[in-house]
Amino acid sequence: MIPREIETERLRLRQFTEPDVKAMARLNGMPEVTQYMGHGVMNYDDTWRQIAAVLGQWQMRGYGPYAVDDKASGKFIGRIGPYYPSDWPAFEVGWLIDPAFWGHGLATEGAKAAVDCVFQHMDLDRICAVIHPDNPKSIRVAKKLGESYLGETPIRGASALLYGITRERWKVSRR
Numbered sequence: 056m057i058p059r060e061i062e063t064e065r066l067r068l069r070q071f072t073e074p075d076v077k078a079m080a081r082l083n084g085m086p087e088v089t090q091y092m093g094h095g096v097m098n099y100d101d102t103w104r105q106i107a108a109v110l111g112q113w114q115m116r117g118y119g120p121y122a123v124d125d126k127a128s129g130k131f132i133g134r135i136g137p138y139y140p141s142d143w144p145a146f147e148v149g150w151l152i153d154p155a156f157w158g159h160g161l162a163t164e165g166a167k168a169a170v171d172c173v174f175q176h177m178d179l180d181r182i183c184a185v186i187h188p189d190n191p192k193s194i195r196v197a198k199k200l201g202e203s204y205l206g207e208t209p210i211r212g213a214s215a216l217l218y219g220i221t222r223e224r225w226k227v228s229r230r
């Protein structure tokens with residue numbers, strides 16, 4: 056079990072609620088947001104099921120993706136956190152941010168806090184990121200977190216890049 060909320064300098068990571076479905080569906084409807092996510096654009100109903108699965112993972116496993124609010128504006132701006140469904144290649148901390156907020160280090164800030172939180176509260180040796188080969192922004196976030204390239208991994212009939220950070224490396228990087 057990890058904390059259900061995390062606060063960083065600029066972000067609040069919290070549990071999803073049903074009113075977030077509309078805001079998340081807006082992001083899921085943007086091709087620039089979903090093009091490297093493996094599922095393409097999603098409508099409100101798809102997003103409702105996606106968030107139900109997010110909350111189901113929290114319920115079954117005691118961890119899961121957080122809804123992310125920008126503290127300054129109070130706006131919902133994305134999703135960051137642990138993701139490890141039954142068919143996923145590795146324990147992942149993933150990230151997705153509203154394009155209006157890209158390029159300010161927010162994905163890195165939120166993901167760093169989530170990685171710290173997982174290593175502090177769970178007995179895991181490694182945290183990964185599963186990244187589409189054509190997604191350099193996401194690769195950059197992984198590298199800024201101290202993750203290194205581990206190789207290609209099959210995922211749901213496709214292939215993705217696996218980045219990761221070990222507990223040992225994380226300890227050294229946070230000193």
Ligand SMILES: CC(C)(COP(=O)(O)OP(=O)(O)OC[C@H]1O[C@@H](n2cnc3c(N)ncnc32)[C@H](O)[C@@H]1OP(=O)(O)O)[C@@H](O)C(=O)NCCC(=O)NCCS
Pocket residue numbers: 087088089091092149150151152153156157158159160161162163164185186187190191192193195196
């Ligand atoms: C990937 C994503 C979360 C990054 O969010 P963000 O808040 O802008 O990320 P950050 O600002 O923390 O870092 C982005 C980095 O990518 C860099 N970058 C931006 N465009 C780039 C490009 N075309 N090539 C390489 N690096 C790029 C930025 O310069 C920045 O690095 P820097 O701090 O060294 O300058 C955001 O683009 C997103 O939500 N994409 C859609 C969803 C997605 O693909 N999620 C990842 C699934 S694995």
